[in-house]
Amino acid sequence: MLKHSPFLLFSDGKGNIFEDQSLYATGRSGWDVYPVPDEDWIVLPEGGNLYELPGRRGIGIDVNTGEMRLCEKGWAVAAFIPPAHTGLFLSAYESAPDAPTLPLFCYTAAGWVEGEFVVPAVRIEADIRQECRGYNDQKIATGVDHMVQAFPHNRLVKHLADNCCNTYHCPAARNYFMGRWECPIPVSPACNANCVGCISLQPDEEPIVSTQDRLQFKPSPEEIVEYTVPHLESAPYPIVSFGQGCEGEPLLMWETMREAIKEIRKHTSKGSININTNGSRPDAVKVLAEAGLNSIRVSTNSARREVYMPYYRPNNYDFNDIIESLKIMRQAGGWTSINYFVFPGMTDSVEEYEALRKLIRETDLCMIQWRNFNIDPDWYLGKIGVTETGECMGVKQLMELIREEFPHLKFGYYNPPMERIKGNFELDFAH
Numbered sequence: 340m341l342k343h344s345p346f347l348l349f350s351d352g353k354g355n356i357f358e359d360q361s362l363y364a365t366g367r368s369g370w371d372v373y374p375v376p377d378e379d380w381i382v383l384p385e386g387g388n389l390y391e392l393p394g395r396r397g398i399g400i401d402v403n404t405g406e407m408r409l410c411e412k413g414w415a416v417a418a419f420i421p422p423a424h425t426g427l428f429l430s431a432y433e434s435a436p437d438a439p440t441l442p443l444f445c446y447t448a449a450g451w452v453e454g455e456f457v458v459p460a461v462r463i464e465a466d467i468r469q470e471c472r473g474y475n476d477q478k479i480a481t482g483v484d485h486m487v488q489a490f491p492h493n494r495l496v497k498h499l500a501d502n503c504c505n506t507y508h509c510p511a512a513r514n515y516f517m518g519r520w521e522c523p524i525p526v527s528p529a530c531n532a533n534c535v536g537c538i539s540l541q542p543d544e545e546p547i548v549s550t551q552d553r554l555q556f557k558p559s560p561e562e563i564v565e566y567t568v569p570h571l572e573s574a575p576y577p578i579v580s581f582g583q584g585c586e587g588e589p590l591l592m593w594e595t596m597r598e599a600i601k602e603i604r605k606h607t608s609k610g611s612i613n614i615n616t617n618g619s620r621p622d623a624v625k626v627l628a629e630a631g632l633n634s635i636r637v638s639t640n641s642a643r644r645e646v647y648m649p650y651y652r653p654n655n656y657d658f659n660d661i662i663e664s665l666k667i668m669r670q671a672g673g674w675t676s677i678n679y680f681v682f683p684g685m686t687d688s689v690e691e692y693e694a695l696r697k698l699i700r701e702t703d704l705c706m707i708q709w710r711n712f713n714i715d716p717d718w719y720l721g722k723i724g725v726t727e728t729g730e731c732m733g734v735k736q737l738m739e740l741i742r743e744e745f746p747h748l749k750f751g752y753y754n755p756p757m758e759r760i761k762g763n764f765e766l767d768f769a770h
Contacts, residue, residue, distance in 0.1 A: 341377050341380065341452055341453065342452075342453065343363075343452065344363040344364065344374070344375075344377060344400075344450070344452070345363065345364045345375075345380055345450025345451055345452035345457050346358040346359060346360050346362065346363060346364060346399075346450055346451045346452065347359045347362040347363065347364045347365070347397050347399035347410055347450060348364065348389070348397070348416040348449055348450060348451055348456075349397055349410050349412050349413035349414060349415065349416060350391030350392075350413050350414045350415075350416050351413045352391065352393070352413060352414055354391075356389055356391070356416055357412070357413070358450075358451035359397075359399065359410050359412055360402070361399075361401065361402050361403075362397075362399025362400060362401060362402065362408070362410055363399055363400040363402060363450075364397075364399060364448060364449065364450030364451075365398055365399055365400055365407065365428075365431040365448070366379075366427070366428025366429065366430075366431055366448040366459055366683070367398075367428060367429040367430060367431040367432075367448065367683065367684070367716065368428060368429070368683040368684035368687070368728075368731055368733075369683070369684025369685060369688075369720075369725075369728030369731060370684070370720065370726075370727075370728060371684065371728075372398050372407060372431040373428070374400060375427075375428055375448060375450075375459045379427050379428070379459040379460075379735065380450065380452070380457040380458070380459055381457060381458060381459075381460055381461075381462075382455050382456070382457055383418060383420070383449065383455070383456040383457060383458050384420060384421050384424055384458075384460075384462075385421070385470065385471055385472060386421035386422075386470060386471040387418055387419055387420050387421050387424075387456075387458065388418070388419040389416055389417070389418055389419075389449060389456065390416065390417050390418075390419065390444065390446070391413075391414045391415070391416055392414055392415040392416065392417055392430065392432060392438075392441065392446070393414055393438065393439055394414070394434060394435045394437060394438025394439060395414060395415040395432040395433065395434050395435070395438055396409040396410055396411065396414070396415055396432055396433050396435075397409070397410040397414075397415035397416065397430070397431065397432050398410075398415075398431040398432055398433060399431075409433055415430060415431075415432035416430065416449055417429075417430035417446035417447060417448070417449060418430070418446075418447045418448070418449035418456070418458045419444050419445055419446075419447070420445065420447050420458055420460050420711060421469070421470070421471070422464075422469040422470075422510070422752055422753075423462060423463065423464040423465075423466060423467075423469065423470070423752045423753075424460045424461065424462050424463065424711075424752075425460060425461055425463045425681055425709040425710070425711060425734070425752075426445060426447035426448075426458065426459065426460045426681065426683070426711050426734075427459040427460055427461065427683060427733070427734045427735055428447070428448040428459045428683050428734075429446055429447065429448060429682075429683055429684070429716050430446045430447065430448045430449065431448060434717060439546070440546040440715050440718050441715035441718070442715075443536055443713045443714060444713050445711035445712060445713050445714075446715070446716060447459070447460060447711070461735065461738070463709045463750055463751060463752055464750075464751045464752035464753060466751070466752070466753050468510075468514060468519075468520050468521065468753060469510040469514075469753075474510075474513055474517070475517065478516075478517050479504065479513050479516050479517055482515075482516030482517055482518060483500045483504060483505065483516050486500065486515075486516060486566070487500050490565055490566055493562050493565055493566055494556055494558060494562060495524070495525065495558045495562045495563065495566065496562075496565075496566050498525065498554065498585075499512045499515060499516075499523060499525075500512075500516070502552065502585060503523065503525075503583075503585055504516055507585075509523070509583075509584070509585070511523040511580070511583065515570065518570075518573065518574055519574050519575055519576075520574060520575065520576055520577070520578065520756070521577075521578040521579075521580055521613075521753070521754060521756075522566075522567060522570040522571075522574070522577070522578065522579045522580065523580055523583045524563055524567060524579055524580060524581045524583070524599075525554045525558075525583040525585050525586040526554075526557075526558055526563070526581050526582075526586060526589045526592045526595060526596060527554070527557075527586045527587045527588055527589045527590075527591050527592045528553060528554045528555055528556065528557060528586065528587060529587045529588070529591050530587030530588045530591070531587075531588050531590075531591060531617075531619055531653060531654045531655060531656060532588065532617050532619070532651045532652060532653045532654065533651070533652040533653075533654070534650060534651050534652070535649075535650050535652070535714070535718075535719065535722045535723070536650075536712075536713065536714040536719065540553050540587075546718075552585070553585060553586060553587065554585055554586040554587075557592065557595065558595070559595070560595055560598035560599040560602060561602075563595070563596075563599040563603075564599055564602045564603055564606070567579045567599075567603055568603055568606045568607055570610075571603070571607045571609045571610035572607050572609055574610070576756035576757075576758055576759075577609060577610030577611070577756065577757075578610060578611045578612075578613055578754055578756050578757075579603070579610065579611075579612055579613070580613040580614065580615055580754060581596055581613070581614040581615065581616075582614050582615030582616050582636075583615070588616065588617055588619060589614055589615070589616055590614075590616050590617075590618075590619060590620040590623045590624070591620075593620065593623035593626060593627060596614070596627055596630075596632075597626055597627055597630045600612055600627060600630040600631045600632055601630050601631065603631070604630075604631045610756065610757055611633045611634055611674075611754075611755075611756055611757040611760065612631060612632055612633050612634075613632075613633060613634040613635070613636065613754045614627065614632060614634075614635050614636070615636045615638070615678065615754070616635060616636070616637060616638070616664070617637065617638055617651065617653075617656075617661065618635070618637035618638075618660060618661035618662075618663075618664035618665065619653060619655075619656035619660050619661065619664075620656070620660070620664070621660055621663040621664045621666075621667050624664045624667050624668055625667050625671070628667065628668055628671035628673055629671070632668075632673060633673055633674060633757065633760070634668075634673055634674035634675070634676070634754060634755075634760065635664065635665070635668045635673060635674070635675055635676070636675075636676040636677070636678050636708065636754055637661050637664060637665055637675070637676070637677050637678065638677070638678040638680070639661060639677055639678070639679060639680070640680040640682070640685075640712065641685070641686075641691060641694070642691060642694035642695040642697070642698040643690065643691060643694045644657075644658035644659070646685070646691075646723060646725075647661075649722070649723040649724060650719075650722070650723050662698065662701060662702060665677075665698075665702035665704060666701070666702050666703075669702060669703045669704075669705075674705050674706070674755070674760045675702065675703075675704055675705045675706070676704075676705060676706040676707065676708050676751075676754065677698075677704065677706075677707055677708065678708050678710055679707050679708060679709055679710060680710055680711075680712035681709050681710060681711060681712055681734060682712045682714075682716070682719070683731075683733075683734050684728045684731055685720075685725070685728055686734060686737065687731045687732050687733055687734045687736070687737040688728055688729045688730065688731050688732075689729060689730045689731070689732065690729055692732065692737055692740065692741075695741065696741070696744065699741070699745055699748060704748060705748070705749060706748065706749040706750070706751060706755070707741070707748065707749075707750055707751075708751055708752055708753065708754075709738070709750060709751075709752065710752065738750065
């Protein structure tokens with residue numbers, strides 16, 4: 340047990356972070372601020388970072404009076420928590436009218452207690468595939484050189500090397516060049532959604548920039564097959580995944596993917612072929628499942644159409660299509676996940692909980708990937724027009740209720756390899 344609640348953190352605007360011993364840290368859920376239960380705090384995991392939030396004053400609980408008040412000593416602070424962890428509360432602050440819109444990162448609450456930075460979070464996934472200490476820069480550099488020489492005319496390998504790995508340090512690309520686990524296959528330069536928090540294309544009039552540039556070409560089935568077959572043949576716990584952060588919507592390239600999947604399976608039966616998608620084309624999902632697609636991960640910010648639509652702003656598809664895609668994949672015997680953007684105060688609302696239960700039952704869902712939502716909280720709620728978030732139960736309680744009602748449903752953060760899909764879900768990735 341903690342001796343006392345964690346102290347609130349503030350930044351001096353020069354890159355230095357301090358604790359304010361007159362205020363205890365709080366957490367935000369929706370538009371509201373709460374004390375964080377002591378048992379929800381964990382030490383900031385390795386790979387986590389702290390940010391200052393310019394134009395924002397942290398909200399804390401006065402150590403002496405128990406009243407909430409602003410910290411006037413500096414800017415508010417939030418934490419980025421690394422993959423495999425899910426945040427339970429957002430950073431609590433009050434924004435000045437001229438506060439800049441925050442870039443596309445997650446903004447988890449943070450505090451300081453007993454000599455350590457702490458965050459309200461849970462480890463949702465045992466898999467270590469994106470942990471900082473697992474990456475070896477020398478091995479990655481050697482892998483890049485080797486693959487670029489092995490496939491000199493392959494534009495995808497060049498894209499993964501130059502852009503994803505060397506420029507953006509994409510964890511999936513770095514793993515590919517280390518010869519392990521999940522191999523990315525970016526395939527589509529176009530998209531049929533206009534997501535508010537798109538990481539690869541933001542309109543010029545928006546106050547934020549995309550975190551990476553989008554793929555500029557349409558790869559051929561041959562380019563896909565050339566580098567994915569060796570990966571499936573040789574990597575431990577191998578997966579190849581269409582649908583990456585550096586592209587649009589892969590289902591728009593379903594013909595290319597169908598040919599690639601068929602050809603891959605002529606050469607190897609090993610590993611899993613996955614797609615990360617918005618699930619907008621159930622007809623394409625059916626064709627791909629027939630061709631040999633093993634798993635699908637559909638991204639959503641909500642199990643409710645009225646919350647989904649203003650965020651995704653889809654062209655020529657509807658929320659109901661994503662439900663249909665999940666059903667079709669299950670009917671074909673494939674594995675289904677949702678990439679569920681967790682936003683405390685929205686995800687754990689009673690309405691959302693009821694909608695999520697309905698989605699799980701209707702689609703016979705296999706897995707929820709509880710992902711931190713990388714977006715400025717005020718900007719997001721403003722963009723989707725949410726002024727009241729309704730009654731909330733807390734993210735942790737939501738998870739407990741879902742686990743209790745659906746014991747077969749897996750919780751995690753990553754796409755599982757075939758070994759996990761087939762049974763050993765608690766696979767030890769450390770070896």
